[in-house]
Amino acid sequence: MDCKESKEAMGLYVVGALALDEVRELEEHIEHCPTCKVERAADEQAYALLPFALDGPSPPASARRALLDRLEEERSTRRVEARGLNFLLRPAFAYVLLALTVLAIALVGFQEHQRYSRQIAAARAEIDTLRSQIDLTQAQLALIQAPDTTVLNLAGQPVHPEAVGKLFWNKSRKIWLVYIFQLPAPPSGKAYELWFLTRKNPVQAGMISSDSQGNGFAQISIPEGVEPISAAVSLEPEQGVSAPTGAIYLAGT
Ligand SMILES: [Zn+2]
Numbered sequence: 001m002d003c004k005e006s007k008e009a010m011g012l013y014v015v016g017a018l019a020l021d022e023v024r025e026l027e028e029h030i031e032h033c034p035t036c037k038v039e040r041a042a043d044e045q046a047y048a049l050l051p052f053a054l055d056g057p058s059p060p061a062s063a064r065r066a067l068l069d070r071l072e073e074e075r076s077t078r079r080v081e082a083r084g085l086n087f088l089l090r091p092a093f094a095y096v097l098l099a100l101t102v103l104a105i106a107l108v109g110f111q112e113h114q115r116y117s118r119q120i121a122a123a124r125a126e127i128d129t130l131r132s133q134i135d136l137t138q139a140q141l142a143l144i145q146a147p148d149t150t151v152l153n154l155a156g157q158p159v160h161p162e163a164v165g166k167l168f169w170n171k172s173r174k175i176w177l178v179y180i181f182q183l184p185a186p187p188s189g190k191a192y193e194l195w196f197l198t199r200k201n202p203v204q205a206g207m208i209s210s211d212s213q214g215n216g217f218a219q220i221s222i223p224e225g226v227e228p229i230s231a232a233v234s235l236e237p238e239q240g241v242s243a244p245t246g247a248i249y250l251a252g253t
Pocket residue numbers: 002003004006029033035036
């Protein structure tokens with residue numbers, strides 16, 4: 001094998017597409033030819049850099065540039081060499097370029113596909129979240145607008161008069177929608193608890209959490225056998241208690 005044949009075979013060699021006997025001939029030639037040894041090192045490097053040329057995570061710009069320069073250089077070199085020669089006699093490098101291009105396109109396509117798949121999945125999750133928020137809001141609105149829903153105002157008590165609450169009470173479905181406003185942030189280990197005030201003892205209705213502005217919301221189902229006549233909110237240990245022990249912050253008027 002001479003240098004010309006060696007150069008032609010090199011492209012296929014670095015991508016591992018050269019026949020075994022040709023590999024042996026090529027390696028024998030390279031063993032004794034410093035020029036072709038350099039050529040092989042350069043081709044192997046260009047091939048190794050191929051993944052960096054794609055749109056992966058933070059590809060080094062220099063590596064990408066080097067590969068593109070290399071491919072361009074190869075292309076122009078081959079074009080010059082092809083002049084005056086029968087181009088069909090030297091198709092090996094054209095095949096390698098084609099193979100590399102197809103491989104690059106396939107990898108880019110795959111990565112683009114992965115990226116769009118991720119974006120679509122994220123967008124779908126967001127749509128699902130928004131949809132369930134809309135469903136919840138519409139259900140609340142329908143309950144508030146129902147003809148058999150009454151409003152109970154909750155007034156701030158002496159411990160924190162600025163606090164306000166509004167309770168929408170649907171009698172037929174026995175549901176309370178409770179909105180609280182301007183409650184102070186509960187101290188560590190404490191939380192606000194809502195009570196059904198009945199003709200007998202207060203009955204636990206559930207915990208109601210508040211945001212950084214002291215506003216909060218809870219949807220409460222009134223259990224069978226409980227006949228509330230009003231509501232109250234008190235500050236209790238955060239796990240909740242079965243009878244009120246702490247200060248009353250809001251009470252039905
Ligand atoms: Zn050589």
